Amino acid sequence: MPLLIIYVKMDNSDFHYFIIFDIYEDAMAMHDELDKASIENKISPAPLDLVEGVCCGVSLMIQPEDREKVSVFLEEKKNLKYKKFIKAMRSFKPKRDRYC
Secondary structure: OOOOOOOOOOOHHHEEEEEEOOOHHHHHHHHHHHHHOOOOOEEEEOOHHHOOOOOOOEEEEEOHHHHHHHHHHHHHOOOOOOOEEEEEEOOOOOOOOOOO
């Protein structure tokens, strides 16, 4: 019986980046500052399967092409609080997931 190998391409278009927070107020402060800096971000449900121990259900979703810009922004804005900046596979449910 021949061996069947399936190759699945996983490039950056399959992922988004998320900024995760402990509290809602920190998420909204970061959202406002990213908007002021003209860095695209969307309020999003936190990918809870990847953020164990975090109480806040809100995250900011970042486009893959803005990852480096956001990394620099987070380094410069030490006064803004966040838990982590993570890469997560896109697994959106169109009937459930809606973003601001």
